[in-house]
Amino acid sequence: MDAFFGDIYSVAIFILQFFKEAFSGPFEFKEIVNQCYKVGSKSLALVSLTGLVTGIVFTTQSRPSLSVFGASSWLPSLVAIAVIRALAPLVTALIVAGKVGSNIGAELGSMKVTEQIDAMEVSGTNPFKFLVTTRIIATTFMMPVLILYTGFVGMMGSFLNVYQNESTSFPAFFKSAFSSIVFLDIYASLFKALCFGFTIGVAGCYQGYNAQNGTQGVGRAANLAVVISMYLIFIEEITIVQLINTIR
Amino acid sequence: MNKEDSKIDINNVVIAITGLKKSFGTLDVLNGISVDIFKGENLAVLGRSGSGKSVLIKIIVGLLKPDSGVVKVLGQEVDKLDKKALQALRLKIGFSFQSSALYDSMTVRKNLEFPLTRNRRNLTKKEIDDAVEAVLDDVGLPQTIDQMPSELSGGQRKRIGIARTLILKPEIMLYDEPTSGLDPITCIEINNLIVEVQERYNTSSIIITHDLTCAKETSNRVAVMLDGKFFITGSFDEVFRSSNTDIKAFHAYNFINANEIIRE
Ligand SMILES: Nc1ncnc2c1ncn2[C@@H]1O[C@H](COP(=O)(O)OP(=O)(O)OP(=O)(O)O)[C@@H](O)[C@H]1O
Ligand SMILES: [Mg+2]
Numbered sequence: 001m002d003a004f005f006g007d008i009y010s011v012a013i014f015i016l017q018f019f020k021e022a023f024s025g026p027f028e029f030k031e032i033v034n035q036c037y038k039v040g041s042k043s044l045a046l047v048s049l050t051g052l053v054t055g056i057v058f059t060t061q062s063r064p065s066l067s068v069f070g071a072s073s074w075l076p077s078l079v080a081i082a083v084i085r086a087l088a089p090l091v092t093a094l095i096v097a098g099k100v101g102s103n104i105g106a107e108l109g110s111m112k113v114t115e116q117i118d119a120m121e122v123s124g125t126n127p128f129k130f131l132v133t134t135r136i137i138a139t140t141f142m143m144p145v146l147i148l149y150t151g152f153v154g155m156m157g158s159f160l161n162v163y164q165n166e167s168t169s170f171p172a173f174f175k176s177a178f179s180s181i182v183f184l185d186i187y188a189s190l191f192k193a194l195c196f197g198f199t200i201g202v203a204g205c206y207q208g209y210n211a212q213n214g215t216q217g218v219g220r221a222a223n224l225a226v227v228i229s230m231y232l233i234f235i236e237e238i239t240i241v242q243l244i245n246t247i248r
Numbered sequence: 249m250n251k252e253d254s255k256i257d258i259n260n261v262v263i264a265i266t267g268l269k270k271s272f273g274t275l276d277v278l279n280g281i282s283v284d285i286f287k288g289e290n291l292a293v294l295g296r297s298g299s300g301k302s303v304l305i306k307i308i309v310g311l312l313k314p315d316s317g318v319v320k321v322l323g324q325e326v327d328k329l330d331k332k333a334l335q336a337l338r339l340k341i342g343f344s345f346q347s348s349a350l351y352d353s354m355t356v357r358k359n360l361e362f363p364l365t366r367n368r369r370n371l372t373k374k375e376i377d378d379a380v381e382a383v384l385d386d387v388g389l390p391q392t393i394d395q396m397p398s399e400l401s402g403g404q405r406k407r408i409g410i411a412r413t414l415i416l417k418p419e420i421m422l423y424d425e426p427t428s429g430l431d432p433i434t435c436i437e438i439n440n441l442i443v444e445v446q447e448r449y450n451t452s453s454i455i456i457t458h459d460l461t462c463a464k465e466t467s468n469r470v471a472v473m474l475d476g477k478f479f480i481t482g483s484f485d486e487v488f489r490s491s492n493t494d495i496k497a498f499h500a501y502n503f504i505n506a507n508e509i510i511r512e
Contacts, residue, residue, distance in 0.1 A: 116349050116351055122341065123367075123412070
């Protein structure tokens with residue numbers, strides 16, 4: 001239990017240091033762009049595939065229940081609500097946690113245990129700023145982009161399925177889909193996205209930056225980065241949904 | 249290879265350590281180390297695994313904080329410096345890591361450029377390329393420039409690690425076990441490199457090692473670490489001809505091949 005609170009304390013210090021370094025110059029623009037590119041390119045393929053499949057499968061599975069009530073015309077708006085409000089943020093976050101979070105944990109972990117981080121520090125580069133700050137900024141700001149993208153791909157998947165079965169036209173589909181979506185939904189999803197991205201970045205960097213015990217520690221850091229991010233993502237999801245529903 | 253004792257300036261102390269203590273939890277690692285290192289001098293620090301040799305040089309560059317005692321580098325007290333001043337001081341210190349610590353994700357060229365491009369932002373591409381080629385020549389590995397660290401042998405990694413510190417033209421070099429885990433011929437090459445660096449860059453160095461040949465070849469002075477203190481300091485021959493029974497015991501216990509070196 002002591003260890004648990006000790007961890008919370010050091011994570012808090014870690015996050016504080018992030019904000020301190022993130023808002024004080026010199027800024028590592030080049031490295032931030034580089035990390036953003038890495039986050040995007042690492043997750044793009046998997047996010048595209050999952051988004052598409054989610055859209056198609058969700059549409060297919062929902063159709064029978066709606067048909068019972070003769071309400072298959074509600075399909076686009078039902079899918080839109082599910083995808084934009086819940087599926088796209090959650091699915092994307094879990095994928096990025098698995099792909100990017102573990103990668104950050106392993107990368108920084110191996111740099112830590114092979115003294116590369118110390119080497120950076122003694123050669124006059126602030127390793128926290130160069131390695132940690134840039135990665136957390138990248139995951140935080142790439143997540144909304146990726147979630148919008150997943151949402152779009154998911155809706156396209158759904159459209160393909162609806163077009164095939166109900167021959168709904170493209171404009172009709174999206175008109176119907178967006179009729180049920182309000183701006184609050186989009187804002188809420190983007191807010192979730194920022195939280196999830198920040199969580200993944202902090203978990204990965206914290207575990208990697210504090211890795212110990214040689215190569216074994218690297219595996220542990222990668223693993224913990226994913227597991228902890230996933231738990232936190234679920235907790236945040238539930239909390240934010242409650243919060244939004246009280247506003248709505 | 250002949251080390252130059254004549255260039256040593258005993259009126260110019262570059263590293264002054266007094267009463268340095270450091271413990272981790274209940275483990276007392278350094279227990280009152282005092283030593284002065286002069287301009288142009290190479291000091292070898294010998295000691296068993298776990299005796300705190302790496303801790304000592306990590307304190308000198310401010311990677312670890314001392315519990316008590318004073319460490320002055322180039323006249324500045326390291327643990328009293330603010331971030332900026334410490335960073336400026338570190339640029340004058342080359343630190344060759346026990347594990348080489350090359351950046352795995354970068355080529356040799358990028359590894360060497362990194363300290364340069366990050367600390368001297370107004371250099372032209374040509375100046376950077378020239379500096380990289382010059383240090384690669386100094387360590388005798390120009391052909392590795394586009395290789396990844398994973399493609400290099402242990403000895404090559406050590407030398408690239410040394411080149412990466414030389415590129416900032418340091419006044420002080422700290423070598424952490426430069427010859428550990430290498431074959432005898434590569435060891436000789438590294439020893440020669442250390443002496444060459446001393447001559448060409450006019451550096452003062454601390455060479456951490458438990459390789460007696462390395463200590464003998466590269467240093468002007470040897471310190472033996474025992475129980476967290478410098479047990480004895482002097483020239484290699486003085487230290488290992490000492491009749492002190494503890495030193496003999498330490499010597500016989502730790503360095504099986506030492507007798508041959510002394511007798512040669
Ligand atoms: N950051 C740290 N936290 C806790 N203990 C440490 C730390 N760094 C070193 N130690 C401990 O201090 C002792 C000395 O370590 P150090 O690495 O200086 O040994 P060394 O003399 O360099 O040994 P070797 O020849 O094996 O490299 C060891 O017992 C080590 O466990
Ligand atoms: Mg060591």
